[in-house]
Amino acid sequence: MKKTLLVTRPLPQSVLDACAREFDATFRDADHGLTETEAAEALGAYDAILCTLGDRFKAQAFAQAGEIRCGVLANFGVGYNHIDAAAAREAGVAVSNTPDTVTDATADIGLTLLLATARRAGEGERLVRAGQWSGWAPTQMLGSHVTGKTVGIVGMGRIGQAVAKRCALGFDMQLLYHSRSSKAVPLPAMQVDDLDELMGSADFIVVTVPATPQTHHLISREMIGLMKPGAILINISRGDVVDETALIEALEAGAIGGAGLDVYENEPEVPERLRKLDNAVLLPHLGTAALEVREAMGRMALDNARAWAKGLTLPNLVN
Numbered sequence: 592m593k594k595t596l597l598v599t600r601p602l603p604q605s606v607l608d609a610c611a612r613e614f615d616a617t618f619r620d621a622d623h624g625l626t627e628t629e630a631a632e633a634l635g636a637y638d639a640i641l642c643t644l645g646d647r648f649k650a651q652a653f654a655q656a657g658e659i660r661c662g663v664l665a666n667f668g669v670g671y672n673h674i675d676a677a678a679a680r681e682a683g684v685a686v687s688n689t690p691d692t693v694t695d696a697t698a699d700i701g702l703t704l705l706l707a708t709a710r711r712a713g714e715g716e717r718l719v720r721a722g723q724w725s726g727w728a729p730t731q732m733l734g735s736h737v738t739g740k741t742v743g744i745v746g747m748g749r750i751g752q753a754v755a756k757r758c759a760l761g762f763d764m765q766l767l768y769h770s771r772s773s774k775a776v777p778l779p780a781m782q783v784d785d786l787d788e789l790m791g792s793a794d795f796i797v798v799t800v801p802a803t804p805q806t807h808h809l810i811s812r813e814m815i816g817l818m819k820p821g822a823i824l825i826n827i828s829r830g831d832v833v834d835e836t837a838l839i840e841a842l843e844a845g846a847i848g849g850a851g852l853d854v855y856e857n858e859p860e861v862p863e864r865l866r867k868l869d870n871a872v873l874l875p876h877l878g879t880a881a882l883e884v885r886e887a888m889g890r891m892a893l894d895n896a897r898a899w900a901k902g903l904t905l906p907n908l909v910n
């Protein structure tokens with residue numbers, strides 16, 4: 592008999608079809624995450640769960656669940672900070688993620704934000720759409736030149752390295768990076784042990800660390816205060832890695848050049864003060880939002896659920 596599988600969110604059709612072929616699948620038809628109570632219920636009701644960011648599989652969900660039927664949380668996405676992986680392990684629930692499939696698309700969004708912020712593309716687009724553009728002028732809307740500048744990458748993992756490659760090979764940029772460990776990066780990149788040093792020297796800072804207790808507000812008020820005037824902060828990791836209030840204040844004061852954000856502290860809430868700022872480019876968590884990528888993520892999540900169902904080692908086990 593097929594195992595039961597809950598797919599918590601609508602996914603590309605090809606992924607849903609594959610899930611239905613291999614599992615006795617239930618497709619939840621709501622485009623918002625599971626609350627902790629719903630997560631607890633799901634843990635008690637299904638053999639396997641294909642979940643996404645926004646589904647709150649926190650410690651409380653495991654505590655609330657009573658008898659747990661679920662053996663695997665096959666997460667659709669590489670970041671799994673919405674899952675308490677240690678609580679899952681204690682409850683006997685395997686957790687897997689989808690690394691690599693997301694890397695290039697997320698790095699591309701990083702570069703989209705970097706270029707759009709530096710060259711004031713959002714502001715320019717709003718001007719044209721408002722019918723307020725009065726024609727080319729030599730001093731109109733002058734941004735920062737990107738080519739040849741210094742980029743500092745915070746978290747030189749898969750996505751950080753893909754950003755580094757684009758910056759170095761595409762834009763001739765100098766690379767600095769700060770990471771937990773040193774990396775064999777096949778590019779001329781200088782590792783800096785002190786985050787302060789990177790914050791104070793880079794023209795662009797791109798944040799690509801995972802959200803963990805150690806990285807919460809890693810880009811703190813103090814770190815933002817070290818940025819050069821005119822420097823630009825890009826966050827494509829998770830919102831709570833950056834102190835959003837401190838960032839807004841720095842942007843309002845013009846203490847830094849701008850910010851390009853794909854992620855926010857309390858998604859989908861984006862503070863009004865941030866939305867009012869012309870020197871911020873704001874995207875709605877688009878990092879992996881390309882059909883081929885979402886299909887590949889779905890296949891990978893399903894590979895993990897299938898491995899669990901067959902009693903095999905999960906290819907992308909994280910706990």
Ligand SMILES: NC(=O)C1=CN([C@@H]2O[C@H](COP(=O)(O)OP(=O)(O)OC[C@H]3O[C@@H](n4cnc5c(N)ncnc54)[C@H](O)[C@@H]3O)[C@@H](O)[C@H]2O)C=CC1
Nearest residue numbers: 670697746747748749750770771800801805827828878879
């Ligand atoms: N905007 C979006 O849609 C997306 C966001 N993400 C986020 O990007 C994150 C990174 O993904 P990958 O590059 O695949 O992960 P990864 O694990 O390959 O890289 C993370 C890097 O951060 C470093 N790091 C971890 N903790 C650190 C600390 N305290 N201080 C300094 N460095 C630290 C690690 O050494 C590693 O090099 C994910 O965890 C996820 O939250 C991922 C995909 C899409």
Ligand SMILES: O=C(O)C(=O)COP(=O)(O)O
Nearest residue numbers: 668669670693878879880
């Ligand atoms: O993989 C991750 O961590 C992501 O953020 C991807 O999630 P997404 O489905 O693009 O919102």
